[in-house]
Amino acid sequence: MSAAPTPVERDALARARELALNGRGRVSPNPLVGAVVLSPRGRTVAEGWHEGPGEEHAEAMALRLAGDEARGATVVCTLEPCSHWGRTPPCANALIEAGVARVVVGALDPLERDRARGADVLRGAGIDVALASGDDERACRALNAPFLTHALLGRPHVTLKLAASLDGRVATSAGESRWITGEPARALVHRWRADHDAVMVGVNTAVTDDPLLTARGLDGPVRQPVRVVVDSRGRLPLESALVRGAGGATVVVATAQDAPAAAVAALQERGVRVVAAGAGRVDLPATLRILAEMGLQSVFVEGGGVLAGALLRAGVVDDLRWFAAPLVLGDDARPAVAGVGWPRLADAPRPSGATIEAVGDDALITGRLTPLPGEV
Ligand SMILES: NC(=O)c1ccc[n+]([C@@H]2O[C@H](COP(=O)([O-])OP(=O)(O)OC[C@H]3O[C@@H](n4cnc5c(N)ncnc54)[C@H](OP(=O)(O)O)[C@@H]3O)[C@@H](O)[C@H]2O)c1
Ligand SMILES: [Zn+2]
Incomplete structure (x- = not known):
């Protein structure tokens, strides 16, 4: 001993x-x-x-x-x-x-x-x-939560980041969301993208914001994350910044298995890697398993609200990074977490060991939603 x-x-x-x-x-x-x-x-x-x-x-x-x-x-x-x-x-x-x-x-x-x-x-x-x-x-x-989650659970470690108003909204009713948080928070998000193997968004976000999802403005060598769009029917526009910047399997579109073949082929022709799981709608846990098989150990989810709600409901969000920005958007604005509800307070996702810090004018709340792999 x-x-x-x-x-x-x-x-x-x-x-x-x-x-x-x-x-x-x-x-x-x-x-x-x-x-x-x-x-x-x-x-x-x-x-x-x-x-x-x-x-x-x-x-x-x-x-x-x-x-x-x-x-x-x-x-x-x-x-x-x-x-x-x-x-x-x-x-x-x-x-x-x-x-x-x-x-x-x-x-x-x-x-x-x-x-x-x-x-x-x-x-x-x-x-x-x-x-x-x-x-x-x-x-x-x-x-090594990503390494351990990948090895023990066969899926990547999932971190959900949201940039919300004080009343938990991530875009105005017109879809405007740039910018809810300040410059320091946005700079941190670029660092976090570089820390992860993949960045993921829902297709509505990809369509509305036309983001690049790359890690930019950082010092030193940066490994760019694979960019994943959850898009049941392959409707990500071919002229989007993501598709135009695809190639070398750096952009993955996760569709349902019955996505229109023509849309899938058009994306593939432009260098997008298409993976399929689920009927009618993307099966998120199955998609995560496919991403794990591709060797991706960590996924950084940047919304929107519908994808955030679906991942939380599936219980596959390990870490939460929530910016609360000092502004109010009202109840016709888009919710940070949509399409899901928890009638019992005890069932609502509540991160353990949550910490709160100021990042510029925004509050950043971080915490863990699942037990560490290997822990009961
Ligand atoms: N402030 C922020 O942090 C932030 C971050 C991101 C986005 N936004 C804003 O949020 C708005 C878009 O968000 P959103 O909530 O409408 O949409 P979203 O979460 O970006 O995309 C949702 C879409 O993903 C697709 N999807 C496929 N499989 C799914 C599944 N299993 N579960 C859930 N979704 C699935 C669905 O479209 P299909 O049925 O076609 O597959 C669904 O409608 C934009 O205005 C954007 O600017 C804000
Ligand atoms: Zn060794």
Whole structure:
């Protein structure tokens, strides 16, 4: 039985989570991972993180930087070290060869279950392996909610963002919605697009606003998300900004299976990838499974209200990011969440651990609607 992580190791784990975020928006389909090498006296010897597919794993980077000081050291990592040959050699082997004495694991990797299991490989080599627990473990799992949701539930992690008035409206009765929130909120939305594998909207939004849905105005390298339009009958206009900017499978139109063949063919001819699920109307959970099969681990939904209502009703919204802007639109304006209702307060979606912060003149409320994968 290994001793539980010490206070110094728990601090190092918090630091490793920060390091992991260096790979934000770039690591998928791999997880975000950070690692810290501690000397036997608890001094930080080296740090590492994973930058993305084909790049060094966090543990490998930290071991390389630690050099000879890795011998007898403790390596603290946010995720169970891998035990398989991927594009890079297994980290479990590297840890054994480096002669580390102890490994602190923030969260187990569900994919390791089907393989040799990194933690067991390390133990088998006589390394002391300690697992984090409680809030430490939860924070490490939350870091990789998309990776874990994809691996355990077979669908992408879904984040719903809405920019609503104080009375919960996302567009005027005439369909005007630019702009409800201020510049700082909109800048943040571009950052969030880049953090996700895909951005999704309902077809009414695509028609009314003609958005590009790309991540713009950001510093540094940006990985553009795949853009998904939920559109049962394939009525996304061929002259829309999305279709004109399609190509390289960067735009996906999710239709019902009985969508008009001519509309589907016209979209495909212009480089749009069409996926189909559901009869008459798009089957949203099935569509999410198709997106997961395409390797997409996270979907950032930007409305409108009808799509938001349908996803909430289906219970597939994991995270909520709701901007409340200081203006009032009245009850003929479009609701942020449409076509659905919860007569009992107890049944209404209420995020847990909600936080509220000011972003410019807007209030941003964020919270989690589903349990973390692996949690009951
Ligand atoms: N402020 C904001 O944050 C914000 C964000 C986005 C949009 N907006 C505004 O919202 C308005 C459009 O929103 P909206 O609520 O009318 O429409 P929407 O959510 O953008 O699109 C809804 C449409 O998606 C299609 N769809 C296909 N399968 C579906 C399913 N299973 N469940 C639900 N929808 C499905 C349906 O059309 P088919 O039956 O043809 O498939 C449905 O009518 C625009 O005025 C836009 O400017 C505001
Ligand atoms: Zn590894």
